[in-house]
Amino acid sequence: MSDWKNLQELLIKFRDERDWAQFHNPKDLALALSIEAAELNELYLWKDAETADIEKVKEELADVISYSLLIADKYGFDISEIVADKIKKNEIKYPVSKAKGSSKKYREL
């Protein structure tokens, strides 16, 4: 079994023991994901990246990934496939010849 599937099974077991599937529509899962992303960002607020608390980064990042995995499960997405597909799209949006060394968005390249 793949790494993702294994984690998704742990998350679904945790969810179903608590009877939480009733709350987990994709809109609220995406909202939960962005709230966790904000909690991750809060660890860097008013400071340099180096001084963030690494143990807390682990936890908040784990929360973000957990909701990502639950959303993927909801839609039946294969994570390796959707990420690999998006990288291919980004190779077209950000060709090396134009994007190298630049932090601009593709629309401004």
Add this chain to the structure above:
Amino acid sequence: MSDWKNLQELLIKFRDERDWAQFHNPKDLALALSIEAAELNELYLWKDAETADIEKVKEELADVISYSLLIADKYGFDISEIVADKIKKNEIKYPVSKAKGSSKKYREL
């Protein structure tokens, strides 16, 4: 090689071909992650979850996962480990006896 490692290698190759590591400090990576999370949420704005564009959900979710993988790589985190550890912590914060069927935060249980 694990699924994560495989995707992380694709993402790092994409990044390094464009010489983007210079921009990728954890604070900005976390910021990028939350911007992608907002783009995912925008697909559900003003509507029910069912009417969201699934092809776009795939792309925005892939972006969120990509930045999650880049942050994990930056810190040398093992994704399976940090997610499994967080689930264990959540089992204590949300005991089945109190959390079953409830959408409350652990502080309010």
Add this chain to the structure above:
Amino acid sequence: MSDWKNLQELLIKFRDERDWAQFHNPKDLALALSIEAAELNELYLWKDAETADIEKVKEELADVISYSLLIADKYGFDISEIVADKIKKNEIKYPVSKAKGSSKKYREL
């Protein structure tokens, strides 16, 4: 008429000409607000604060404030009152003696 009321009237006129009140429940308004906040943050992504495009900052900040005003209107909040009340609460959470010169959260002071 107060400044807020004046802007709220402009926003409500804009909304009602387009028959958009049907979409403007507080949950989606709050979601829209956080999406606009992410667009504001994107102007600072991968760069120092000084190099952000000020004309775009104006627009994204205006969007954030607009949704704030629409949410306040939805609930009938008086903006001057809720902000002044929150400052008073923060004076207790962050007493000068403990908080001076520190960027820590009140729980860590």
Add this chain to the structure above:
Amino acid sequence: MSDWKNLQELLIKFRDERDWAQFHNPKDLALALSIEAAELNELYLWKDAETADIEKVKEELADVISYSLLIADKYGFDISEIVADKIKKNEIKYPVSKAKGSSKKYREL
């Protein structure tokens, strides 16, 4: 003195008593704003808009508006002006004839 100016003065007094201007660059202020926006959204998570805790909505919305006012002060923006200007731009992006009754983004109209 305008309502905005009055609140901005209260916020600046609060900030300066704590010597916090050193942390308040626009990038971190925008980040703080989006974290507060996420806290506002959390009040609606897993539930319908009607069941959110209104007293907490007041507080989180006040936080969002406070950071908005501090960002506006940082750049010397006149809030009434930037919001009115943005409404004018939106009147062009969302003409009544096309946008009436539709929740689509301007690019899709």
